[in-house]
Amino acid sequence: MSLTVDAPVAVLAMALITLLTRCAGMVVMAWTPLSPRIERFLEAVSGSVLVALVAPAALSGGPAAQAAVLAAIAIMRFSRIAALAMVSGVLAAVAIRAAAG
């Protein structure tokens, strides 16, 4: 019923499938005429994927995750330095977790 494979074949399958996902969007878009509408889709989708990852995780992640998100956004708005904002977010989460014991 269920086909099993040796570990090296399994790794190869994972690598090929993941490579496929990495190339698929690019290849499909290359063969699709880049209309203004599709360009707006691509502009919006890159941020939207990150939003779709962050929003549910922040909602369900508790005060530490929420502090990380808010601190990273605030520091990015002030400093425009992504690395500084990222570290600030992590430190905010560490502080909240330390305070919570």
Added chain:
Amino acid sequence: MERAADHSGSIFTAAGVARGARRAAPVALFVIPFGVAFGVAAGQAGVPFDIAAAMSASVFAGASQFAVLDMWSAEVPLLPLALLTLAVNARMVLISAAAHLWVKGLPWRVRLSVAALLSDTGYAAVSDGGRRDAGALLGGGLALWTAWVLGTLIGLALGADIGDPRPWGLDVVILALFSATLAGGWRGAASAAPWGVAALTAVLAAQALPGSWHIIIGGVAGGLTGAFFGPAPSAAS
């Protein structure tokens, strides 16, 4: 290659590769402990050293690699493995589509090199709203790939006796990086509608669906909102 440009304006420069690697370096530092955690977890799951190292080097997608450890044994069930890998990594189709704006018109060997090392984390690390240089995507990808493989090797060498392998911080690191990227990429009203729709859709989908489908659904919903209700594309980018 010093510089390759075409009429559509995509560029790939050596300086861009270096800039991307520099921008991704702080993120790469956080990726190393995550790689260590994967190496240790893989060892605990009974994955041999060379197999786990080959997996990190060739798959280079942490979430899916952690996800398949549960089903790992000497004989791995192929269909569940393939479906799980596809489901966890399907969001990369969207990142790959977005990356098209960086690589359009460039030679295919350049495009596929960029694609092979593409990740949402790497894309976020090098997207600063400035000039799109495909070299930066490649440089960022190289930096994160190196950190991921290095971390995995360290974790495998450490073996199974360092206790709970998952550092609690990585989810927070990714959240903080993506939040910073979004704050940097905020374009006011142009972002509000697609991102608002993406957030709402993803939150609702996360309640109803397992795994990471909510990321894809939210991303597509936000993209469609931008496509049909967004302003004209910016000529500068």
